[in-house]
Amino acid sequence: MTSQLSVGVLMFIAARDVENRVIEAMRRAGVDDITVAQGRVAARIGPHGTRLSDLAEQAQVTKQTATALVDRLEAAGYVERVPDPRDGRARLVRFTAKGEAMLPVARAEEQQVEREWEQHLGARRMRDLRESLTLLREITDPYQEPADV
Amino acid sequence: MTSQLSVGVLMFIAARDVENRVIEAMRRAGVDDITVAQGRVAARIGPHGTRLSDLAEQAQVTKQTATALVDRLEAAGYVERVPDPRDGRARLVRFTAKGEAMLPVARAEEQQVEREWEQHLGARRMRDLRESLTLLREITDPYQEPADV
DNA sequence: ATGCTCTAGTTCGATAGTCTGACCAATATA
DNA sequence: TATATTGGTCAGACTATCGAACTAGAGCAT
Numbered sequence: 001m002t003s004q005l006s007v008g009v010l011m012f013i014a015a016r017d018v019e020n021r022v023i024e025a026m027r028r029a030g031v032d033d034i035t036v037a038q039g040r041v042a043a044r045i046g047p048h049g050t051r052l053s054d055l056a057e058q059a060q061v062t063k064q065t066a067t068a069l070v071d072r073l074e075a076a077g078y079v080e081r082v083p084d085p086r087d088g089r090a091r092l093v094r095f096t097a098k099g100e101a102m103l104p105v106a107r108a109e110e111q112q113v114e115r116e117w118e119q120h121l122g123a124r125r126m127r128d129l130r131e132s133l134t135l136l137r138e139i140t141d142p143y144q145e146p147a148d149v
Numbered sequence: 150m151t152s153q154l155s156v157g158v159l160m161f162i163a164a165r166d167v168e169n170r171v172i173e174a175m176r177r178a179g180v181d182d183i184t185v186a187q188g189r190v191a192a193r194i195g196p197h198g199t200r201l202s203d204l205a206e207q208a209q210v211t212k213q214t215a216t217a218l219v220d221r222l223e224a225a226g227y228v229e230r231v232p233d234p235r236d237g238r239a240r241l242v243r244f245t246a247k248g249e250a251m252l253p254v255a256r257a258e259e260q261q262v263e264r265e266w267e268q269h270l271g272a273r274r275m276r277d278l279r280e281s282l283t284l285l286r287e288i289t290d291p292y293q294e295p296a297d298v
Numbered sequence: 299a300t301g302c303t304c305t306a307g308t309t310c311g312a313t314a315g316t317c318t319g320a321c322c323a324a325t326a327t328a
Numbered sequence: 329t330a331t332a333t334t335g336g337t338c339a340g341a342c343t344a345t346c347g348a349a350c351t352a353g354a355g356c357a358t
Binding site for chain 2: 308
Binding site: 210214218221236 | 343344345346347352353354
């Protein structure tokens with residue numbers, strides 16, 4: 001085992017930790033029927049609903065995968081599909097009241113993780129980390145924000 | 150869509166990019182039968198072989214998952230299992246010549262990605278990023294290095 | 299030395315994730 | 329109007345992942 005892991009692996013380890021902790025926190029709060037993959041999609045749903053195709057693009061999975069993941073979230077009662085008034089073909093995926101209720105749990109844990117990271121790294125490093133990651137997103141995220149948000 | 154993504158999501162996006170790019174580079178080089186999940190395990194195999202249970206622990210998956218992933222890598226000819234001289238129960242998973250041959254491809258792409266990141270961020274930011282990620286690993290990676298490596 | 303506990307790796311069964319190909323209907327474009 | 333593109337779903341197939349269970353080897357206590 002080389003003592004010097006690549007930045008990609010280090011990044012993966014940290015990201016994995018956050019995801020697992022958020023899922024765990026939700027389990028402890030009684031939301032135990034959401035998987036990591038479902039959570040990745042759910043986390044992309046905007047406040048007024050988001051198209052399935054947009055979710056797929058954000059999560060960088062195929063439409064079919066997004067369909068399947070949303071199917072499960074819908075079956076579990078966290079999201080619903082409603083027609084998109086701007087396009088007769090499209091549907092908006094939005095949170096149900098049940099879904100809205102779980103969001104604060106996830107958000108709180110994310111913030112808890114970030115506080116612990118900041119405690120470990122120091123405020124300056126944490127700030128720099130966020131800035132660097134935000135910059136990196138410019139070249140690592142294929143997703144392009146819809147023009148009319 | 151909130152304009153401020155959590156650090157966890159930003160981290161995930163960057164890590165995903167690296168993984169996808171490495172897999173793509175290997176595809177272009179003719180290694181088109183390794184999946185991302187298999188690559189995650191393969192990347193943990195040490196120079197003299199690594200125990201399956203160690204791989205599982207590093208990758209934070211169950212032994213069964215690691216077994217299945219190694220099964221596939223073995224079937225594809227990239228790794229082999231040999232007895233571990235230090236423990237009659239254990240096997241070491243090590244690269245075959247075919248597996249050894251693919252490593253430089255993955256490494257080269259990882260380094261190419263890092264160069265591009267450094268170009269985008271600047272040398273200082275990149276150095277800080279690596280340092281912060283290394284520090285974060287202390288609190289985000291449950292894996293403990295074996296005492297006798 | 300013996301008995302018990304723990305561990306390495308495998309098998310089985312089941313579920314979730316993921317993709318390609320295909321399809322239909324709505325929308326956009328020439 | 330005809331054609332191309334797009335949104336979402338279905339079908340089929342493969343991969344990833346986990347819990348449960350099991351066997352054999354190793355570790356530990358007596």
